[in-house]
Amino acid sequence: MRPRIAVYKFSSCAGCQLQILNIEDHLLDIVGAVDLAYFVMARREKGAGPFDIGFVEGAVTSPEEVAKIKEVREECKVLVALGTCAAFGGIPTLKNWTPQREVEARVYQDLSVIHSVRAYPIDQYVKVDAYLRGCPIDREEFLELVKSALLGKKPYLRAHSICTECKLSENVCLFLGERQLCMGPVTAAGCGAFCPSVGRACQGCRGPSDDPNTRALVKAMLAFGHGPDDIRRRFRLFAGEAEAFQKGVSML
Numbered sequence: 544m545r546p547r548i549a550v551y552k553f554s555s556c557a558g559c560q561l562q563i564l565n566i567e568d569h570l571l572d573i574v575g576a577v578d579l580a581y582f583v584m585a586r587r588e589k590g591a592g593p594f595d596i597g598f599v600e601g602a603v604t605s606p607e608e609v610a611k612i613k614e615v616r617e618e619c620k621v622l623v624a625l626g627t628c629a630a631f632g633g634i635p636t637l638k639n640w641t642p643q644r645e646v647e648a649r650v651y652q653d654l655s656v657i658h659s660v661r662a663y664p665i666d667q668y669v670k671v672d673a674y675l676r677g678c679p680i681d682r683e684e685f686l687e688l689v690k691s692a693l694l695g696k697k698p699y700l701r702a703h704s705i706c707t708e709c710k711l712s713e714n715v716c717l718f719l720g721e722r723q724l725c726m727g728p729v730t731a732a733g734c735g736a737f738c739p740s741v742g743r744a745c746q747g748c749r750g751p752s753d754d755p756n757t758r759a760l761v762k763a764m765l766a767f768g769h770g771p772d773d774i775r776r777r778f779r780l781f782a783g784e785a786e787a788f789q790k791g792v793s794m795l
Contacts, residue, residue, distance in 0.1 A: 546595035546693065549581035550625070551615055553601030553608050554635050554662065558679040559626035560584045560600055566682050573686075576693055592618030596692060598625040598675075602635040602662045609660070609668055616669035623688065624664065624671050627678040631750040631782035634678070635662035640779060663784060673698070676749040678781060681733055701732045704752040705745050708736035717744050722767045724777050729755035729787070750782040757791030771795040 550560060564570070564585060573579075580590030597619030603612055616622055624630040632639075638646045639661045647657050665671060675684055684700060691698035705727035709716065717739055718725035726747030727739060738745050751757070757778070764774050775795050778788045 545576065545578045547578045547580045547590070547593070549590075549592070549594040549597045549615075549619060550579075550584070551581075551597060551599045551601075551611075552583065553599060553612065553629070553665070554604040555601030555626070555628045555633070557584060557600065559628075559675075559677075562679045562682055563598075563685060566686065569686055573689060577689070594619045596621045596623065598623045599629045599665055600625040602628045602632045603660075603665055603668060604635055604662045605659050607658075612665050612668050621672045621692065622665075622669065623673045623675060624666065625675050626680045627676060627748055627750060627781050629665050630671075630674045630676055632662050632664045632784040633781055636783045637779065638662060639783065667784075674700070676700075676731055676733060678748040681735075684733055702753040703732050704728055704755065705730045705732050705734070705736050705739070705749075708732045708734070709739050712736050712740055714739050717742070718763075724764060724769050724773060726760075726777060729757050729760050729791070746780060747777065747788070748781040751785050751787035755787050757787050758794055761791045761794045 550563070552560060579585065580594060583589065597615055599612070599615060599622065603609055627633040628635060643659065644654065647654050647659060651657050673688060675688060687700070688698045709727060712735070714736060717723040718727065723744040725739070725744035727736070727745035729751055730745050730747045731749045731752040733749060761774060765771070775792055778792045782788050
């Protein structure tokens, strides 16, 4: 029997799911190799669990989602965090640094119907078996994980820093050369240094690399004249709940 796949959406923009749908050259091959049993964005039929692999996009931001992610974990043999929101909390965690009611009042008139909680990655509540980083995910990494799962082998997902990919692309260092507020030294590779390759400093959307020295980067940013507020915002933009990034911010 073909492996049964489920794709779930929590608090997110659905951009990572759209990345999957945009893999036109390979999507039919994937569909032919697996049973895409649950994917609301792609098909009407909603198959019931259990599933062999579950992909979860989005952060957990409400009591209902806390209960739901636990149900998802129960019905999936392998659970994959799909994108930065699921892996590290992503953009939704920006609300965590402001009083909850103040954030809600900016959006809703009737706060009595709002029951939100702090935004967290899904591994705050359940065990996660694999992480696909990025905002949105990298399509090649998604294909690598699916193919590896079908072959029963461990996927090759890079965890060294973006700086490695910058060097391989022969990019001018935007941090040392231009003193831009770049997160590349502490951010996991896998995107091909997409932003630095077009002259834009890394925003840290892929979360921390393996064993990053975030404190040293903060010291260097301060020495280059960047203000504490700007540095703090950069570290919290995509992966503010990640322990390694919190360690860097703690110095400010």
